Amino acid sequence: MKRQIPLIIAFICGIGMIIQFFIPHPVSQKTYEEVLHWQIIVGIFMMIIAVRSLCVVHIDKIRRKKEGWGYSFITLFAIAFTAFVGIAFGMGEESLISDLYQYIMVPMQSTMFSLLAFYMASAAYRAFKARTAQATLLLVVALVVMFGRVPVGERLVPWLPRVIEWILMYPNMAAQRGILLGVGLGMIATSLKIILGIERGYLGGG
Amino acid sequence: MNIWEKMMDIDRRWIYLLVGICVLIPLIRPVGLPTFTTPYTQALFDYIDKIPPDGSAILISFDFDPATAPELLPMAQAILRHCFFKDINVLCLGLYPTYIGMIDMALSNVKDDYEAKSGEDFVFLPYVPGVTAVMLSIGEDIKRTFGRDYYGVPLDSLPMMRHIRNYDDIALVLSISGTQLPREWAVLVGTTYHVRVGVGTTAVSAAEFYTFLQTGQFVGMLGGLKGAAEYENLIHAKGYTKKDTRKVASMGMDAQSFVHMLMIVLIVIGNIAYFNIRKKKAR
Numbered sequence: 092m093k094r095q096i097p098l099i100i101a102f103i104c105g106i107g108m109i110i111q112f113f114i115p116h117p118v119s120q121k122t123y124e125e126v127l128h129w130q131i132i133v134g135i136f137m138m139i140i141a142v143r144s145l146c147v148v149h150i151d152k153i154r155r156k157k158e159g160w161g162y163s164f165i166t167l168f169a170i171a172f173t174a175f176v177g178i179a180f181g182m183g184e185e186s187l188i189s190d191l192y193q194y195i196m197v198p199m200q201s202t203m204f205s206l207l208a209f210y211m212a213s214a215a216y217r218a219f220k221a222r223t224a225q226a227t228l229l230l231v232v233a234l235v236v237m238f239g240r241v242p243v244g245e246r247l248v249p250w251l252p253r254v255i256e257w258i259l260m261y262p263n264m265a266a267q268r269g270i271l272l273g274v275g276l277g278m279i280a281t282s283l284k285i286i287l288g289i290e291r292g293y294l295g296g297g
Numbered sequence: 298m299n300i301w302e303k304m305m306d307i308d309r310r311w312i313y314l315l316v317g318i319c320v321l322i323p324l325i326r327p328v329g330l331p332t333f334t335t336p337y338t339q340a341l342f343d344y345i346d347k348i349p350p351d352g353s354a355i356l357i358s359f360d361f362d363p364a365t366a367p368e369l370l371p372m373a374q375a376i377l378r379h380c381f382f383k384d385i386n387v388l389c390l391g392l393y394p395t396y397i398g399m400i401d402m403a404l405s406n407v408k409d410d411y412e413a414k415s416g417e418d419f420v421f422l423p424y425v426p427g428v429t430a431v432m433l434s435i436g437e438d439i440k441r442t443f444g445r446d447y448y449g450v451p452l453d454s455l456p457m458m459r460h461i462r463n464y465d466d467i468a469l470v471l472s473i474s475g476t477q478l479p480r481e482w483a484v485l486v487g488t489t490y491h492v493r494v495g496v497g498t499t500a501v502s503a504a505e506f507y508t509f510l511q512t513g514q515f516v517g518m519l520g521g522l523k524g525a526a527e528y529e530n531l532i533h534a535k536g537y538t539k540k541d542t543r544k545v546a547s548m549g550m551d552a553q554s555f556v557h558m559l560m561i562v563l564i565v566i567g568n569i570a571y572f573n574i575r576k577k578k579a580r
Contacts, residue, residue: 200366243558
């Protein structure tokens with residue numbers, strides 16, 4: 092029963108929502124609105140479970156003194172402190188939580204992301220080589236796009252932006268559309284497998 | 298070991314130093330190189346420019362966090378400036394908790410220049426979990442989905458919200474993001490509720506969205522820092538900005554130009570070295 096009930100709920104909800112989509116009746120519309128609100132409420136409980144799960148993992152790491160347990164301590168402290176600041180001092184402009192975001196979170200995330208530029212430059216120098224015909228094609232297109240997407244390139248070769256637009260609008264779009272169609276068909280297949288109970292990974296337990 | 302082998306064996310810290318110099322110098326001494334305006338930036342600008350004042354609103358979904366802020370925050374700010382100057386009502390939305398802070402930053406940087414007031418010129422919507430459920434729920438009733446604004450004021454009491462109920466009262470949904478969320482906006486919201494969708498995205502993600510531009514599912518697109526700089530130039534040329542407004546994206550474009558040129562030089566040198574070493578080994 093523990094596995095069958097979720098499968099039945101998934102089947103009824105899946106089929107129900109497909110049928111609802113094709114019925115433009117007020118009752119059907121009202122049902123749809125209610126389901127959306129349920130989904131938001133379920134989302135709130137998911138956050139509670141996520142925080143609990145994070146705490147369990149890190150408390151266990153600290154208890155067992157696993158490698159890097161100090162970082163787990165910082166993580167737990169940061170969760171507790173941020174929650175305390177938000178609840179005790181409130182949200183909004185010029186609030187303490189806003190300062191925490193602006194002066195701690197923003198610089199940290201920006202720094203992490205900015206480091207990519209350094210790694211990419213070093214990696215491109217060492218690994219971006221014209222080893223095969225395909226790699227050469229990729230290399231040439233990458234150089235043309237990089238050069239034409241900045242003002243220096245636009246200034247030196249005025250027709251280059253149009254060439255880049257063509258590359259993005261035709262060869263790139265053809266490839267992207269193929270990928271999108273594949274992803275779309277895959278999503279339909281996976282959804283049907285979940286609704287029909289063939290795909291059961293979401294039930295957990297391996 | 299010949300010169301090419303030595304070059305391939307160069308300490309990576311020299312490359313880091315070169316990148317650092319190429320970023321810093323143009324930021325300290327901006328060059329101000331002009332940027333070619335792409336048709337999709339122009340299309341988005343024209344669409345927003347034609348929205349009547351105090352009529353339908355624009356919903357800007359700030360779908361980004363501090364990691365991509367250097368590219369996307371100038372974009373959001375340029376669009377906010379355009380809207381506030383033209384008295385277009387703006388709804389600001391963040392679908393994840395870390396995105397909310399970006400709205401706060403963008404509004405703080407822009408609103409005072411135009412004396413824009415919360416509840417009259419813009420509404421800052423709070424975080425509600427659910428992502429796609431929230432996107433679809435707005436199509437039914439915004440007030441029921443959020444209840445209050447970010448500052449805790451009931452949406453019912455805000456003058457701007459008197460004539461805004463759902464997507465029928467929204468002229469454009471603009472997703473500014475480095476993720477797949479603009480695609481969700483186009484497919485789920487644009488198709489279901491027949492609302493026009495625009496996108497502002499990172500340069501890396503821009504290539505993915507051309508297919509939606511060609512089908513007309515996006516009215517326009519701002520691609521990366523270049524798109525933000527183009528938009529800044531467009532609003533500046535029309536006189537929608539204050540005299541002392543810093544063109545943040547345009548300044549960033551100078552740095553990006555120098556780094557791109559450095560990358561091209563590095564790749565070319567790397568390849569010359571590679572072929573020379575290969576030739577030597579073949580002998």
